[in-house]
Every structure is written in structure tokens, then in C-alpha cells.
Amino acid sequence: MIAPPPFWTRPARIAEVILTRRAAPIPVVDLFAGPGGLGEGFSALGAQTSRPFRVMLSIEKDPKAHETLELRSFFRQFRDSKVPDAYYQFLRGEITREELFDLHSNEAQAAKFEARLGELGGPDLPPHEVDKWVQAAIGPARESRHWVLLGGPPCQAYSTAGRSRNRGVRGYSAEQDPRHYLYEEYLRIVARHWPSVFVMENVKGLLSSRVGGELILERILQDLAEPAVAADRIADPGGMEYRYHLYSLVTPTQLSIDGVPQNPPSDFLIECERYGIPQMRHRVILLGVRDDLVHYPRTLRPLSRRVAAGEVLEGLPRLRGGLSRDAEGNPSRSADSKEKWTKAVAGMLTPELRRSIRECAGEEVLQLVERTLGELSVPKRNRGSEFVSFKSTVSYAPDWYLDPRLEGVCNSSTRVHLVEDLHRYLFAACFAKVKRCSPRLRDFPADLLPKHRNVGRALKSDNFADRFRVQLDDQPSTTVVSHIAKDGHYYIHYDPKQLRSLTVREAARLQTFPDNYFFCGNRTEQYAQVGNAVPPLLARQIAELVFELLARQEGMADGRRAIA
Numbered sequence: 203m204i205a206p207p208p209f210w211t212r213p214a215r216i217a218e219v220i221l222t223r224r225a226a227p228i229p230v231v232d233l234f235a236g237p238g239g240l241g242e243g244f245s246a247l248g249a250q251t252s253r254p255f256r257v258m259l260s261i262e263k264d265p266k267a268h269e270t271l272e273l274r275s276f277f278r279q280f281r282d283s284k285v286p287d288a289y290y291q292f293l294r295g296e297i298t299r300e301e302l303f304d305l306h307s308n309e310a311q312a313a314k315f316e317a318r319l320g321e322l323g324g325p326d327l328p329p330h331e332v333d334k335w336v337q338a339a340i341g342p343a344r345e346s347r348h349w350v351l352l353g354g355p356p357c358q359a360y361s362t363a364g365r366s367r368n369r370g371v372r373g374y375s376a377e378q379d380p381r382h383y384l385y386e387e388y389l390r391i392v393a394r395h396w397p398s399v400f401v402m403e404n405v406k407g408l409l410s411s412r413v414g415g416e417l418i419l420e421r422i423l424q425d426l427a428e429p430a431v432a433a434d435r436i437a438d439p440g441g442m443e444y445r446y447h448l449y450s451l452v453t454p455t456q457l458s459i460d461g462v463p464q465n466p467p468s469d470f471l472i473e474c475e476r477y478g479i480p481q482m483r484h485r486v487i488l489l490g491v492r493d494d495l496v497h498y499p500r501t502l503r504p505l506s507r508r509v510a511a512g513e514v515l516e517g518l519p520r521l522r523g524g525l526s527r528d529a530e531g532n533p534s535r536s537a538d539s540k541e542k543w544t545k546a547v548a549g550m551l552t553p554e555l556r557r558s559i560r561e562c563a564g565e566e567v568l569q570l571v572e573r574t575l576g577e578l579s580v581p582k583r584n585r586g587s588e589f590v591s592f593k594s595t596v597s598y599a600p601d602w603y604l605d606p607r608l609e610g611v612c613n614s615s616t617r618v619h620l621v622e623d624l625h626r627y628l629f630a631a632c633f634a635k636v637k638r639c640s641p642r643l644r645d646f647p648a649d650l651l652p653k654h655r656n657v658g659r660a661l662k663s664d665n666f667a668d669r670f671r672v673q674l675d676d677q678p679s680t681t682v683v684s685h686i687a688k689d690g691h692y693y694i695h696y697d698p699k700q701l702r703s704l705t706v707r708e709a710a711r712l713q714t715f716p717d718n719y720f721f722c723g724n725r726t727e728q729y730a731q732v733g734n735a736v737p738p739l740l741a742r743q744i745a746e747l748v749f750e751l752l753a754r755q756e757g758m759a760d761g762r763r764a765i766a
Contacts, residue, residue: 227253228348228350229256229340231260231336231349232257233260233387234353235260235261235262235317235353236262236267236354236735237270237271237721237731237734238270239715239736239737239738240736241257241260242719243737243744243745246742247742255749257275257278259339260318261318263319263324264731265319268318275313276303276306286306288305289302293612293718294589333394350398350400351388351391351399352401352402353401353403354402356384385402389429389432389433392426392490393430393433398492398495398752399490399748399751400426400488401490402422403485403488404485406471406484406486408422409468419470423448423488426488446490446493447490447491448465448488449465449490450470451487451489451501452469452476453501470486471484472484472486474740475508475678476504476505477504477740478505479714479739480511480514480598480679480712480714481511481679481682482680483681483737484681489744489747496755502747503743508677510674510675510677511674511678511679511696511712512674512675513596513597514603515696515708517595517596518592518594518708519582519590519592519611521581521583521584521616521700522700523543523585523618523703524585525620525621526620527621544578547575547625550628551571551572552649558647558650563637563645564636567636567637570698571632578699585615586611586705587615588615589610589612590614592610594610603711605717611717612707612717612718613705613710613721614706619690623691624702627703628698629647630671630672631701633645634672640674640694641672652669669691670692672695673694679712680692684733686729687727687733689703691703709732713735714739715732
């Protein structure tokens with residue numbers, strides 16, 4: 203496949219003129235930061251010249267996501283060519299995190315100052331403490347300096363699936379769910395510290411979520427347009443008063459009679475697969491510009507094609523899924539071994555199942571199942587590990603993903619599965635390879651259907667009928683969400699010979715995290731971080747757009763001045 207133009211490394215024309223002439227980086231504050239996808243994209247702008255943005259503060263409440271943020275902040279304390287060997291030794295498991303930080307104590311201290319652990323809006327992090335952190339990050343001369351606020355308030359209450367799950371919880375009320383109002387802490391910081399630009403991200407479900415009959419997104423748009431007015435009900439707005447114009451990043455600006463941007467809520471939805479992300483991830487992203495600045499930013503530039511999942515997954519090591527239960531069906535740490543895996547898979551194709559596959563899916567699928575089983579062998583790297591020595595490749599955006607100093611792949615171990623699920627994965631991957639679509643439950647032979655009580659309903663109504671979903675190699679993946687931490691049924695690898703769900707690193711590649719971006723915690727915690735993240739390569743494009751806007755504001759289009 204032909205790689206697209208390397209937009210991930212080439213700034214826009216205006217930025218090219220400016221990047222090497224700037225005196226100081228523009229401060230960035232990242233709230234509800236997760237593992238840092240938004241901040242990573244802003245930090246990466248201008249990687250080949252001089253970086254115009256610097257994350258000065260990121261706040262995250264999850265301890266493991268915070269560890270990831272802190273480690274990435276440590277990495278960014280060094281210029282690309284000056285990252286110490288010790289960082290890669292840590293990724294390879296040769297030294298501990300403590301040893302790494304002891305070897306480079308100044309950079310470690312700077313990382314700890316930048317990446318803060320705390321729950322915004324929570325009882326243990328009072329607003330005045332957050333204000334101190336923000337003020338230290340943006341500096342005392344906030345009136346004369348540009349700075350950018352990023353963030354995505356927790357989205358579970360907004361998501362369609364989350365609302366569906368919560369309806370079954372006794373006493374649950376969407377109108378009383380405190381997560382609906384966490385954006386008010388974001389709003390309070392806007393009204394208190396007045397960033398030049400803010401970027402706010404959330405799930406697609408925000409478009410339809412209501413409280414008291416009112417669309418939440420419409421309320422958010424009203425509040426963010428006039429933060430001082432809205433902040434009167436939650437906090438002192440801090441003395442100054444501005445308004446903000448809210449822009450869509452993908453739809454040209456629509457103006458009201460008085461010249462104020464007036465895009466409908468649906469215009470704020472970004473379909474990531476249109477912008478070089480190998481994933482069909484649809485998210486609401488708002489761009490707010492303070493009303494004393496030059497307005498009408500351009501929109502993101504879509505690619506002429508969609509990037510397929512196989513373009514970023516194909517160059518990673520071949521691995522097998524593990525077994526979670528022994529021959530008697532009991533959970534056991536000793537249930538898995540190369541020999542037990544081989545035996546469990548080899549015994550799959552009974553005469554009854556062979557006949558059933560032929561009837562349900564056709565002769566070609568059956569032949570592929572038979573051929574796969576006949577050629578099956580334990581991969582050289584077995585089930586992988588937290589670090590796998592391997593010369594990885596990628597056909598799409600290699601300069602973005604690859605780091606030759608890494609000498610392998612991190613966060614690359616497979617999870618364990620039931621024997622029956624391995625059989626289902628094999629059938630599903632073979633079906634997808636032949637039919638070029640993932641099977642629905644109705645396409646499965648009866649012998650491979652799960653014994654869950656809701657399977658009958660799913661077969662009749664088609665609800666959750668894609669319970670086992672193969673990610674196709676020639677299309678963008680489906681949305682990587684935090685549910686990937688629960689099980690892998692929605693994220694089956696397209697290679698029938700691997701019989702498994704995606705690893706953390708594979709999910710991270712779909713999310714466009716560079717390979718040297720290490721996720722801390724156990725595997726479940728790593729999956730959750732990846733699923734909750736903003737794709738950094740999308741954030742990189744947003745950062746370019748924001749920088750162009752700030753450059754124009756400073757009269758920088760001709761390159762004669764430098765951003766203060």
C-alpha cells in the first residue's frame with residue numbers, strides 16, 4: 203500500500219515559517235488527561251524543527267494512568283535525540299522505574315511537577331489547589347501570553363452504552379448523575395484563568411444525552427460561550443470577563459446575524475477515520491477561541507483514503523492467545539502451556555462441527571478452518587510479554603510509530619481465553635477472511651454459540667448480535683473503548699492462526715500511540731487507559747490548526763515576529 207503524505211511530521215506553511223523563530227513554547231494544561239493522548243499530540247507538533255507547545259500541567263485521577271502520564275512527561279524532558287538509554291532499558295525491563303528516575307533526578311522531578319494525581323471536582327482536591335497548579339503552569343503574565351487548555355471530562359454518563367447500563371441500576375437517575383456536571387470544573391477553570399484556546403473532547407453520546415429534558419451539549423455550548431455568566435453559579439470567575447466562540451473542527455464556520463459562530467451540535471462530531479486514524483472512532487470535540495483573538499480557524503484536512511487496521515498491526519509479532527481453564531474447566535494458573543493450547547485447538551473440529559460450519563458458513567469457510575488447523579503451530583514468541591524483542595515495522599506513518607532504539611515491542615502480551623472462545627475466534631477469523639465481514643451470532647454454528655441466556659434474544663432481535671467481532675485487516679477498526687479491558691470478544695485479531703484478541707500494543711497502534719509510549723499498570727489497567735484515550739495523531743492535527751490560529755493572532759503569517 204502507498205503511504206499518504208507525512209502530515210504527522212510536516213507543519214503547515216505558516217507554522218514552517220514560525221517554528222524556528224519562536225522564543226518560548228506555548229503552555230498547555232491538560233485536564234482529565236487519561237494517559238495523555240491530547241497532550242501527546244500537542245507536544246509532537248514541530249518534531250522535526252522546534253516544538254511550539256509544551257505540556258506544563260496534566261491532571262488525572264486514576265493512579266495507573268497518572269503513572270503513564272508521569273513517565274511520558276519524563277520522556278519529553280529530553281529532546282528526541284537525547285532520550286537516555288536508561289529509558290529504553292526500563293521499557294525492556296532491565297531496570298526499574300525508581301532506578302530510571304534516580305539516574306535522571308532533575309527530569310524526574312520536572313515530570314512529577316507536570317503530571318499531577320488528583321480528582322478534579324473531588325473532595326480531596328479543592329479548587330484553590332487546582333488554581334495554584336494552573337497558575338504555576340501558565341505563568342504570572344497570563345494576560346499577555348497565549349496558553350491552551352485541553353481536556354475531556356469523564357464520559358460514562360454521556361455514552362449511549364453507559365446510559366443503557368445505568369438504567370438497570372436501582373435508584374439511578376441520569377439527572378442526578380454527578381458525572382454529567384464534571385464539565386463544570388473544566389468550565390470553572392476556563393472562567394478563572396481564561397485560556398486563549400480550549401479543546402474539549404467527549405463521546406458521541408453527548409449529542410443525545412439530556413438532563414431535565416435539555417440536551418446537555420446545548421447547555422455546555424451556552425456555558426462555554428459565556429463562562430463568566432455560567433461560572434457565577436459555581437465559582438468566582440476571577441475578575442476578568444471574556445466570551446468564547448465555539449468552532450467545529452470539521453465543518454466550515456456558520457455565522458449568526460451578529461457574526462457569532464453558530465454551528466449546530468452535530469457539526470462538532472469528528473469521524474476519526476476520515477483524518478488518518480485507523481479506527482472508526484466518532485467523538486465530539488469543541489474548539490473554543492477567546493473573543494479578543496482573530497477567529498475563523500480552518501477545519502481539519504481529511505485524507506483521500508481510509509487507513510486500514512492491517513496497515514498498523516501487520517508489523518507486530520505473531521502471538522497466540524492463552525487458556526484460562528484446565529481440562530476439567532477449572533480456572534488455574536497452570537491451565538496454559540504450549541502443549542495444552544495445541545491440544546485444545548487441535549481437537550476442535552468434530553464431524554458434527556464440520557457439518558455445521560458447512561451448513562452455516564459454506565464450504566470455503568470450512569476449508570479455511572481445516573487448512574488453518576492443519577498449519578497451526580505455536581508462534582516463536584508464544585504469548586508475548588511486557589517487552590518482546592522484535593524488529594517491528596509499520597507501513598503507515600513509520601516516522602510517527604517507530605523508534606529504532608526500542609529494539610522490540612512493549613505492552614505486548616496476550617490475555618487468556620476459554621477453550622470454547624478460542625474455537626469461536628478461529629471460526630470468526632476464518633469467516634471474516636472469506637466473507638470480508640465479521641460474523642453475526644446467526645452466522646455461528648449452534649455448537650459454537652455461547653451458553654448465555656441472552657443469546658436467544660440476540661438471535662431474534664439482532665441486539666448485541668456482533669458479540670464476537672473480528673477487526674478486519676483491510677478496513678479501519680471499530681472503536682477501541684474501555685470495555686476492551688473486560689474481555690476481547692469485540693476485538694478479535696484477523697489472523698486465524700493467532701486465535702486471540704488484540705494486545706494492548708495493538709490497541710495502542712489503532713489509537714495511534716507511538717511504540718515508545720509505555721502504558722503502566724497491569725494489562726487490564728493498560729487496556730482501560732488505551733480505550734479512554736484521544737488518538738494522539740488526531741490531536742497532532744488539532745494542534746497544528748490551533749498553532750496556525752495563534753500565529754495569525756500575533757501577525758505571524760509573514761514570519762517577521764515571534765510568539766511571545
